[in-house]
Amino acid sequence: MQGTSFLSNILTGSKKAVIKLFDHPFRSVGLNFIDIKILKHLPAGKLHLRKVANFKIHFTNPQEFLHALKEIFVEQCYHQKLPDNSLIIDCGSNIGISILYLKKIAPNSRIIAFEPDESNFMILEKNINVNQLHKIELHKAAVWTENTTLSFRVTGSMGSTIDQEKHDTSVKVQALRLKDFLQQKVDFLKIDIEGAEFEVLKDIAPDLHNVQTLFLEYHGTYQQNGELLQILNIVQQAGFKFYIKEAASIYDSPFINEKNGAWGYDVQLNIFCHRISRQ
Numbered sequence: 001m002q003g004t005s006f007l008s009n010i011l012t013g014s015k016k017a018v019i020k021l022f023d024h025p026f027r028s029v030g031l032n033f034i035d036i037k038i039l040k041h042l043p044a045g046k047l048h049l050r051k052v053a054n055f056k057i058h059f060t061n062p063q064e065f066l067h068a069l070k071e072i073f074v075e076q077c078y079h080q081k082l083p084d085n086s087l088i089i090d091c092g093s094n095i096g097i098s099i100l101y102l103k104k105i106a107p108n109s110r111i112i113a114f115e116p117d118e119s120n121f122m123i124l125e126k127n128i129n130v131n132q133l134h135k136i137e138l139h140k141a142a143v144w145t146e147n148t149t150l151s152f153r154v155t156g157s158m159g160s161t162i163d164q165e166k167h168d169t170s171v172k173v174q175a176l177r178l179k180d181f182l183q184q185k186v187d188f189l190k191i192d193i194e195g196a197e198f199e200v201l202k203d204i205a206p207d208l209h210n211v212q213t214l215f216l217e218y219h220g221t222y223q224q225n226g227e228l229l230q231i232l233n234i235v236q237q238a239g240f241k242f243y244i245k246e247a248a249s250i251y252d253s254p255f256i257n258e259k260n261g262a263w264g265y266d267v268q269l270n271i272f273c274h275r276i277s278r279q
Contacts, residue, residue, distance in 0.1 A: 078105075082106040083187055085109065090102070094192075099136065139176060238273075
């Protein structure tokens with residue numbers, strides 16, 4: 001009996017290994033198990049090029065590249081039905097993976113994109129050019145509540161952010177008032193600006209009636225819970241229905257308050273805002 005049980009365990013383990021090899025999340029974008037292993041072990045900080053989902057994509061951070069691919073192309077967090085000639089505004093474009101996906105689902109869309117991080121912007125331009133994408137307006141700038149210059153903490157990653165405390169390591173970047181771009185119908189507005197979303201959202205609140213769908217990534221601490229409540233009130237007052245998903249699992253046991261990794265926030269949420277027409 002023990003021999004039979006041992007053999008059964010081996011067969012079960014082998015079956016699971018085969019399933020893992022051929023059935024994994026990235027299969028839908030043309031990457032196999034070996035591809036993922038190779039990507040995970042590529043050196044960070046060096047420019048790489050990989051063809052994924054019929055796009056050529058440059059990147060320097062393999063872990064962030066895989067994370068963005070999974071969230072945007074595999075889980076399709078921006079998936080929606082957009083008009084043929086949509087106007088899309090992408091705040092916090094990073095290296096452009098969001099733009100590639102949006103061009104996939106809305107090829108004739110016009111996209112206005114903002115990315116203030118110098119390193120990210122250089123790769124963003126490469127990814128737009130190598131895929132010969134058109135009707136894209138790139139701004140090497142942060143979105144803010146006025147046209148100005150801001151202190152910015154540059155990381156060359158998804159974590160680059162406006163530095164309101166003005167650390168010595170910060171650099172000056174151009175900032176453009178998002179409100180000025182919302183004086184027209186916008187089919188999709190994506191805001192992923194690493195902690196600056198509350199101030200920006202307050203400024204654009206009177207213009208949200210021009211926006212059809214809104215994606216907002218919220219970053220905050222427990223001390224900023226009041227800001228989160230105000231954000232939800234703003235989108236509700238603008239006529240949106242919202243759906244919330246956790247963007248990152250920061251606390252395995254929230255009552256204990258022991259952070260799962262080196263996170264700067266207590267709460268990181270994806271907030272999906274859309275208009276539901278009642279028949």
